[in-house]
Amino acid sequence: MSSCILKSKSKIFFAFLFATMLSFGAYAQGESEQAEVATKGVEPGSTEGATVGGGADPAVIDAGAALFKNNCVVCHSAGTDVIVGPGLQGITERRSTPWLIKWIKNSQALVAAGDPEAVAVYNEYKKQAMPSFNFSDDEIKSILAYIEAGPASDVAASVPTTVGAEEGGPGNIGTDALGSIGSYLDIVLVVLIIVLIVLVVTLLLITSLLKNYLNKNRKLNEYDDEVVNQRFDFSKVYKSKAVRGLVTLIFVVVLLDLAWGTAMGIGIQQGYEPTQPIAFSHKLHAGEHQINCNYCHTTVYKSKSASIPSANICMNCHSQIQTESPEIQKIYRAIERNRPIEWVRVHNLPDLAYFNHSQHTQVGGIECQTCHGPIQEMDVVYQYSPLTMGWCIDCHRETPLNTEGNEYYDNLVELHEQSSQGAFTVSSNGGTECSKCHY
Ligand code: HEC
Ligand code: HEC
Ligand code: HEC
Ligand code: HEC
Ligand code: HEC
Ligand code: HEC
Structure with missing residues (x-):
């Protein structure tokens, strides 16, 4: 009776241990995923001197690209897709530059003045007024140069033109290195686990072969028979002092680590995600x-x-x-x-x-x-x-x-x-x- 209670106690003890380890594993994995996000989140540096079409000065095209990204992309693509307004590919062939300059500065004035092209496109797009832009003629020409250069120039343009977004900015080093060490360790771990599984399977095969051989070909005395044909008793393993000592040690280390992490986390707001008054994304x-x-x-x-x-x-x-x-x-x-x-x-x-x-x-x-x-x-x-x-x-x-x-x-x-x-x-x-x- 008492041994029975003891057994069920140890079962609970081991189940608890196992659950703790599992949750710790998940916690560690969450961290490594975060490190990966950090590496991916960093944008690659711009490819300097990317080839651009159209023959215009690349600096002008870059400036135009920046203006376009900041002011126009929400309503226009530089290709043929309609977003809010028409796709602008080939616009410099459809319209004259002076017309485009007037339109972008103040499209409503052109429409009000009865310019036929302006009225037509305004009506076509259901009379949505395009906002006016207070740009200089040169700025508008740079936007047009960017649109003319077409998607080929998008390599340079897709990188926000923020100052200091240079190649491999110093901040990237730490996270990149961490990420690659992390994935390297992952591979080692997976290989180790596979090797272990193969070992266990091989050993099981060998024992069963040996057992069969002994049972068939030898006359076993009573003692040998008991050893050879014993059933695997799990309780023997977890009752052994060595195994218990080891598992308890691991458990204590894990607990201490968690406690340390929590203590260091007091007052830390990492992950804080308040709901905002407007669902801005x-x-x-x-x-x-x-x-x-x-x-x-x-x-x-x-x-x-x-x-x-x-x-x-x-x-x-x-x-x-x-x-x-x-x-x-x-x-x-x-x-x-x-x-x-x-x-x-x-x-x-x-x-x-x-x-x-x-x-x-x-x-x-x-x-x-x-x-x-x-x-x-x-x-x-x-x-x-x-x-x-x-x-x-x-x-x-x-x-x-x-x-x-x-x-x-x-x-x-x-x-x-x-x-x-x-x-x-x-x-x-x-x-x-x-x-x-x-x-
Ligand atoms: C808020 C949305 C919006 C923004 C921002 C916007 N546009 Fe427009 N654009 C439109 C709409 C809508 C039309 C269609 C005409 C109309 O309804 O007024 C249009 C028409 C045009 C046309 C005429 C196209 C044609 O086929 O004649 C050009 C050129 C143009 N936009 C350039 C630009 C440029 C350059 C920028 C950035 C500096 C810009 N737009 C920013 C909405 C926008
Ligand atoms: C440069 C242009 C631009 C600016 C500035 C901008 N937005 Fe937007 N916003 C957009 C575009 C484009 C959409 C997407 C429209 C669509 O997909 O139909 C959008 C969508 C939204 C939506 C989703 C609306 C819905 O019901 O689907 C919200 C909310 C919003 N914006 C809030 C804001 C707030 C708040 C600000 C100021 C902090 C802001 N936006 C500034 C361009 C802009
Ligand atoms: C070196 C780390 C670091 C970088 C790089 C960084 N931030 Fe921050 N950011 C912070 C910290 C720390 C705070 C909290 C500042 C405080 O509470 O005084 C913060 C706060 C903010 C806030 C809240 C308003 C404010 O000023 O306190 C905004 C918005 C913001 N950052 C945007 C940005 C944008 C956009 C960039 C890139 C152009 C950027 N941050 C780059 C560390 C950084
Ligand atoms: C991702 C890396 C990074 C993080 C995180 C970071 N810094 Fe920095 N910090 C820098 C770099 C790089 C510089 C040097 C900029 C320069 O002068 O070129 C700097 C410079 C400074 C300086 C000026 C130092 C001097 O010698 O003049 C102060 C102050 C500073 N950081 C405060 C903070 C504070 C406070 C935090 C945390 C809230 C923080 N930093 C987080 C990278 C970082
Ligand atoms: C690179 C910037 C940086 C430097 C250098 C720095 N601190 Fe801090 N310190 C911080 C920031 C950021 C916080 C707030 C952190 C927080 O709220 O967890 C802080 C918090 C503290 C606190 C309050 C701790 C708490 O729990 O409220 C003390 C005390 C402190 N620092 C002392 C020092 C002393 C002493 C030095 C010099 C040996 C030093 N710091 C150097 C950035 C710095
Ligand atoms: C269209 C406008 C808009 C753009 C573009 C934008 N933000 Fe924001 N950002 C906001 C608004 C509005 C808030 C406050 C509401 C919120 O937290 O969502 C905000 C909040 C933030 C905060 C948190 C500030 C705080 O309260 O501590 C950070 C950090 C931040 N932005 C970084 C960025 C970065 C980095 C980018 C570019 C990748 C960016 N934002 C682009 C409008 C913008």
């Missing part, structure tokens, strides 16, 4: 429609804060697009009442810490995604990075400073190379001193 705007981050976060390359767009920025497009949508009506109501939209803040460092966007995006050349994750795939923004002091400092230790062509650093780098082997990182330049981040 970055996946739709920054992903599908490829609107540049700094079209809305206008100060992210210039100042400490990235800024959240005002309702007026939304109206650049939503005075025309989806005007009937209840979500868009909320923007109109905010403007009528002269109140800002009450977005819920996602990222928030405590007041004691100082963080500056332009220092990282403009000067450091770090991509938004390195810190914010794949924003262009998020319907609802969540906090991707832990934003702890350790997180800031780890990156400062690992990331080499871009000192190329900056005289200010020449002496410092030389001094550094005399005293140390490693790269000249942000921390070599004092980026881990308390006063840099604390007021």
